Amino acid sequence: MRAIVALMLRDMRIAVRVGGGALMGALFFLVLVVMMPFAIGPDLKLLARIGPAILWLGALLASLLALDRLFVSDYEDGSLDLLMTGAVPLELTVAAKAVAHWLTTCLPLVIVAPLLGLLLNIEMRAMGAVALTLLAGTPALTFLGLIGAALSVALRRGGLLLAVLVLPLTVPVLIFGVSASNAAVVEGAAFGPPFTILCALSLAALVLGPVAAAAALRYGLE
Amino acid sequence: MKMPVIDLANPTKFLALVNRVLPWLIAATAIFFAVGLYRALNAPDDYQQGATVKIMYLHVPAAWLGMMGWGLMCLAALGTLVWRHPLADVAGKAAAPIGAAFTFVCLVTGSLWGRPTWGTYWVWDARLTSELVLLLLYFGVLALYWTAEEPGRGARAAAILSLVGAVNLPIIKFSVDWWNTLHQGESIFRVGGSTIDPSILAPLIFMTIAFTLLFITLYLAAMRNEILRRRVRAMRLMQAQTLAEATP
Numbered sequence: 001m002r003a004i005v006a007l008m009l010r011d012m013r014i015a016v017r018v019g020g021g022a023l024m025g026a027l028f029f030l031v032l033v034v035m036m037p038f039a040i041g042p043d044l045k046l047l048a049r050i051g052p053a054i055l056w057l058g059a060l061l062a063s064l065l066a067l068d069r070l071f072v073s074d075y076e077d078g079s080l081d082l083l084m085t086g087a088v089p090l091e092l093t094v095a096a097k098a099v100a101h102w103l104t105t106c107l108p109l110v111i112v113a114p115l116l117g118l119l120l121n122i123e124m125r126a127m128g129a130v131a132l133t134l135l136a137g138t139p140a141l142t143f144l145g146l147i148g149a150a151l152s153v154a155l156r157r158g159g160l161l162l163a164v165l166v167l168p169l170t171v172p173v174l175i176f177g178v179s180a181s182n183a184a185v186v187e188g189a190a191f192g193p194p195f196t197i198l199c200a201l202s203l204a205a206l207v208l209g210p211v212a213a214a215a216a217l218r219y220g221l222e
Numbered sequence: 223m224k225m226p227v228i229d230l231a232n233p234t235k236f237l238a239l240v241n242r243v244l245p246w247l248i249a250a251t252a253i254f255f256a257v258g259l260y261r262a263l264n265a266p267d268d269y270q271q272g273a274t275v276k277i278m279y280l281h282v283p284a285a286w287l288g289m290m291g292w293g294l295m296c297l298a299a300l301g302t303l304v305w306r307h308p309l310a311d312v313a314g315k316a317a318a319p320i321g322a323a324f325t326f327v328c329l330v331t332g333s334l335w336g337r338p339t340w341g342t343y344w345v346w347d348a349r350l351t352s353e354l355v356l357l358l359l360y361f362g363v364l365a366l367y368w369t370a371e372e373p374g375r376g377a378r379a380a381a382i383l384s385l386v387g388a389v390n391l392p393i394i395k396f397s398v399d400w401w402n403t404l405h406q407g408e409s410i411f412r413v414g415g416s417t418i419d420p421s422i423l424a425p426l427i428f429m430t431i432a433f434t435l436l437f438i439t440l441y442l443a444a445m446r447n448e449i450l451r452r453r454v455r456a457m458r459l460m461q462a463q464t465l466a467e468a469t470p
Contacts, residue, residue, distance in 0.1 A: 147382070147383075147386055151366065151379045151382065151383065154375065154378070154379050155366065155369055155370050155371075155375060155376065155379055156371075161365055161366070161369055164361065164362050164365050165362045165365070165366070165383060167358075168355050168358040168359050168362060168387075169359075169386065169387070171351075171355050208386065212382055212385070212386050215303070215382055216378075216379060216382045219303065219378035219379075219381075219382070220375060220378060220379055
């Protein structure tokens with residue numbers, strides 16, 4: 001347990017220091033959301049209608065951004081080998097790294113999302129729904145991305161390959177995340193059912209992600 | 223010095239088997255296609271859709287084989303990860319492009335069929351979307367194979383992705399039952415028997431068998447080619463090594 005906490009603290013410390021990518025995700029999110037009205041046009045009604053979808057898409061892409069460094073930097077300086085030979089099961093190790101990544105990359109996204117909602121003319125009530133769905137759904141994105149991160153370090157290829165691998169898997173998360181947050185924008189749509197499915201997806205990813213990522217590391221780096 | 227001799231070890235018997243079986247398979251495929259195409263072209267038109275219903279004879283087998291391709295990749299993935307069998311690596315890699323091609327055919331024929339009957343080439347319906355996601359997952363696996371420098375490494379990575387992506391298969395299968403969308407519901411294997419008229423169903427079954435035989439033929443040929451490709455690779459590595467040892 002102490003080893004896991006130490007690993008999480010180490011990863012978070014690396015992420016917030018110079019060279020880490022913690023705030024880069026939030027900055028990318030900001031830039032992406034600001035670009036949207038330029039592409040769509042400054043129609044406030046339309047922006048309010050599709051705002052939750054823009055925020056979700058931005059969060060999805062921003063959460064992928066720092067993922068390809070998740071294992072690569074540890075692989076390059078050799079600490080990944082130490083982690084793999086350590087006493088802690090590899091599944092728990094990668095899960096701890098994913099939690100640290102979520103806390104440093106995805107949690108800032110959830111926090112800045114309401115502010116960006118102002119730019120998109122999303123009303124207060126809907127903004128709460130979007131933030132809540134992001135809070136519940138981004139763990140699924142991180143833990144699914146974990147699989148892609150492990151696969152790409154095993155192949156020594158990062159960046160775009162990771163997006164090609166991970167994005168199709170995140171389709172259900174996006175569908176239920178957006179439909180739950182739309183419930184606050186569109187009259188008559190229910191919030192409960194899609195939100196509970198979103199939570200279920202996050203829990204499923206919490207189990208599937210570390211197991212598959214640990215397997216990918218074990219088989220890939222031997 | 224360790225060489226990838228393991229790549230050469232087991233598949234020899236498999237190659238002999240493929241070479242013996244392949245001509246028969248080709249013949250059986252040709253016969254079933256002859257009968258199936260004859261019966262499909264002579265099958266009656268649908269009373270509402272007219273002759274466009276004949277697209278079904280391509281669309282349904284392609285849909286089934288696209289999913290079967292991923293199923294084969296999952297079985298091969300178990301072989302790769304559990305038994306570390308090199309033939310399983312080959313089996314997984316050979317299935318990916320063929321399955322992707324059939325999934326693509328399914329999507330194209332489906333959209334060509336959708337235009338006259340639904341009035342649109344594409345809708346974001348649950349089954350269409352999940353089939354498209356299957357194609358994207360196939361592309362992901364193919365991208366893994368393209369970028370892997372060493373075949374064994376690529377095979378293991380693709381095996382893990384195949385098992386993870388298998389979540390999508392039941393979603394495609396049951397999408398028409400779970401969500402009430404534009405794509406029609408299950409009409410062949412259902413409680414109370416098929417709702418398709420026998421005069422159309424019989425050619426469909428013939429065509430499905432013909433396409434499945436075609437898949438198996440292509441699959442075995444692709445596996446044979448992949449084994450030969452790996453042998454060429456191993457020989458080149460050995461040649462490079464002897465060259466490197468010969469020059470001081």
